[in-house]
Amino acid sequence: MMKTASSDPALHEFAPIWLRDSCGCPECRDVGSGQRLVSITDLPADVWLTTTRAVGDSIEVVFGPDGHRGVFSRDWLAEQHSPPEDDRAEDAKRLWAAGDFAVALPERSWPRYLASEADRAECLSALLRDGFFLLRDVPCQPGTVLSVAASMGFVRETNYGRLFDVRVEATPANLAFTGLPIAPHTDNPYRDPVPTVQLLHCLATAAEGGDSGLVDGFLAAARLRAADPLAFEILARTPVTFAYSDATAELRATRPMIGVDPRGRIREVRFNGRSMQPPRPGREGRAGMLAFYAAYRAFTEMIMRPELMLTFRLGPGDCVVLDNTRVLHARTGFDAAGERHLQGCYADLDGVASTLALLRRSRKSSR
Amino acid sequence: MMKTASSDPALHEFAPIWLRDSCGCPECRDVGSGQRLVSITDLPADVWLTTTRAVGDSIEVVFGPDGHRGVFSRDWLAEQHSPPEDDRAEDAKRLWAAGDFAVALPERSWPRYLASEADRAECLSALLRDGFFLLRDVPCQPGTVLSVAASMGFVRETNYGRLFDVRVEATPANLAFTGLPIAPHTDNPYRDPVPTVQLLHCLATAAEGGDSGLVDGFLAAARLRAADPLAFEILARTPVTFAYSDATAELRATRPMIGVDPRGRIREVRFNGRSMQPPRPGREGRAGMLAFYAAYRAFTEMIMRPELMLTFRLGPGDCVVLDNTRVLHARTGFDAAGERHLQGCYADLDGVASTLALLRRSRKSSR
Numbered sequence: 256m257m258k259t260a261s262s263d264p265a266l267h268e269f270a271p272i273w274l275r276d277s278c279g280c281p282e283c284r285d286v287g288s289g290q291r292l293v294s295i296t297d298l299p300a301d302v303w304l305t306t307t308r309a310v311g312d313s314i315e316v317v318f319g320p321d322g323h324r325g326v327f328s329r330d331w332l333a334e335q336h337s338p339p340e341d342d343r344a345e346d347a348k349r350l351w352a353a354g355d356f357a358v359a360l361p362e363r364s365w366p367r368y369l370a371s372e373a374d375r376a377e378c379l380s381a382l383l384r385d386g387f388f389l390l391r392d393v394p395c396q397p398g399t400v401l402s403v404a405a406s407m408g409f410v411r412e413t414n415y416g417r418l419f420d421v422r423v424e425a426t427p428a429n430l431a432f433t434g435l436p437i438a439p440h441t442d443n444p445y446r447d448p449v450p451t452v453q454l455l456h457c458l459a460t461a462a463e464g465g466d467s468g469l470v471d472g473f474l475a476a477a478r479l480r481a482a483d484p485l486a487f488e489i490l491a492r493t494p495v496t497f498a499y500s501d502a503t504a505e506l507r508a509t510r511p512m513i514g515v516d517p518r519g520r521i522r523e524v525r526f527n528g529r530s531m532q533p534p535r536p537g538r539e540g541r542a543g544m545l546a547f548y549a550a551y552r553a554f555t556e557m558i559m560r561p562e563l564m565l566t567f568r569l570g571p572g573d574c575v576v577l578d579n580t581r582v583l584h585a586r587t588g589f590d591a592a593g594e595r596h597l598q599g600c601y602a603d604l605d606g607v608a609s610t611l612a613l614l615r616r617s618r619k620s621s622r
Numbered sequence: 623m624m625k626t627a628s629s630d631p632a633l634h635e636f637a638p639i640w641l642r643d644s645c646g647c648p649e650c651r652d653v654g655s656g657q658r659l660v661s662i663t664d665l666p667a668d669v670w671l672t673t674t675r676a677v678g679d680s681i682e683v684v685f686g687p688d689g690h691r692g693v694f695s696r697d698w699l700a701e702q703h704s705p706p707e708d709d710r711a712e713d714a715k716r717l718w719a720a721g722d723f724a725v726a727l728p729e730r731s732w733p734r735y736l737a738s739e740a741d742r743a744e745c746l747s748a749l750l751r752d753g754f755f756l757l758r759d760v761p762c763q764p765g766t767v768l769s770v771a772a773s774m775g776f777v778r779e780t781n782y783g784r785l786f787d788v789r790v791e792a793t794p795a796n797l798a799f800t801g802l803p804i805a806p807h808t809d810n811p812y813r814d815p816v817p818t819v820q821l822l823h824c825l826a827t828a829a830e831g832g833d834s835g836l837v838d839g840f841l842a843a844a845r846l847r848a849a850d851p852l853a854f855e856i857l858a859r860t861p862v863t864f865a866y867s868d869a870t871a872e873l874r875a876t877r878p879m880i881g882v883d884p885r886g887r888i889r890e891v892r893f894n895g896r897s898m899q900p901p902r903p904g905r906e907g908r909a910g911m912l913a914f915y916a917a918y919r920a921f922t923e924m925i926m927r928p929e930l931m932l933t934f935r936l937g938p939g940d941c942v943v944l945d946n947t948r949v950l951h952a953r954t955g956f957d958a959a960g961e962r963h964l965q966g967c968y969a970d971l972d973g974v975a976s977t978l979a980l981l982r983r984s985r986k987s988s989r
Binding site: 268269270272273276277285287288289290291292293294295296300335336337338340341342343409410411412413414426427428429430435438445446447448449451491492493494496500501503504505506507508509510511516517518528529530531533535536537540541544545548551552555556559603604605606608609612613616 | 636637640643644656657659667710793794813815816818861867868872873877883884900907912918919926972975
């Protein structure tokens, strides 16, 4: 049965060059790797559909001018109508306030996480969807946080080492290494690329204080956008420099506090009062500064709202894993003479998403 | 000598809240770490300058309403007038075409690089400014590329390992592991964060072919913007999914091919025909697809222009280090039966910039 191109509604919305670029035949794609073998400049600039023909659940297309032949399944074509899937932007997330976890936190025991692919998949899903999860009963052996990171991705080494200790130091280069309270922040905003996953494993607690707090930075940004669109827009378009310096590192990165994708969707939050540098005046001078500071204050106030901050206390053996491009973390102050000791490391979300995809692949194939 | 705030021209362009946020006194900044101790919400919403007074080369300011006192050096204030320094955007780079390196490549011998801080600093400057440099006489011992990476930053481990071999494989998961020619591309665009530095160390060459090519992606993008502003704008605002899948990884990232900062300056290029997925139709449907493909073709043609591609041949002991957010690399085909063998690894630009800053600090203090 022959059809003209325009008569098959399944092809209607696709430009011929798009179909040609999507061709999965062995001339166009490597059979082993699935990688594309032809450059766009190898294809004719003017491409058209000479004939289309239904073949089972697929459509066979012959392209002009060169007579190239491609086959497209109707299922695959139907999928292409959905918007691009950026799993890092707000649309792919479940935004939350503290009350959304009133019943239970996303958590698992470490032995169960290790034993069950389904439990591992749920934890990694929570990290990608909610921005965090907790592991309990992680052995209080120094260095175990690296095993936790390795279970889901790859450790990102930094000037703090593959692993770092968070405890009171005599001459702290970072306020994290004191007993001071730390306001909600994302880690290492002075780094580009920023580490996208942070892990903190509790080995010992303070007698009192040192409680943890988490804030969904995407929710705070979304609420700011609803309440004060101008403030949101200022923070999304103003590059801010974050800086850190000690004896062994001198880091700076310049990015907006609210990173958006080209469609304006929230994709990344950088927020850290300790390392943020006052933004340069820019073209708008004094008035621009005033507008920036009003926006920054409004965002900070949103982040500090009590209903946004999920609070809990890490006990020995607890490990929190969080999306450092989204979830801000905080702690209350504690007695510097105490024993509080966390170990932390960084990793990246792309590795986590890959591990989750492999877990799903394995569960699918074992059904 | 008392002055009103507005009468000191050095303060004229700065909003009072900006000055207050910039205060470096021990109440506002930790003396040891230099980190800010106060949140923006700890400061009054309405701040003004009550008095200002010249003190040596500085200005002492008393703020209202709380009488807080801060001192700002005139030199520091003068520096704040320059635009924000984002060392990753095009303004901070020296864009190049092949002819700019007709006389010499930015290169050093490995022994000299190791022995001299000044030589190391020049190489790292070249990486940040030009997007690449070459090392010669790097010992052909497997694994040495990791030492090269460690000399300038931190290795970024990925599913390919801390270290990967680029040579012909029997069942390649990636076309890199064949003898096929590879068109100019950036590595791992399906990763987010993308590795920002790539190192390739040559251990053995092919009898013939396997020559290297580098293209300055920022120059190609800047020329596209000059020649065809609409094409540039389409590529800067269209999210494209890049994907990679093998037995141990399933990665996807969705970003525009030309990443720009909020001011529209080029900041990142992702370009890889092998792993790019045809973009979803989106709101603009068929017409949008046609416009995207015209823009993509125009950018590809710009990248492929012979005058843009710097070509050279890596010999045993050569190691190329490149900015993978900017410089595209390519290779010609070679006989798959031959011995060509490279080892590669990834690292990140933030670590490189930190190492360079420390080298400059050390050279300054030793003067």
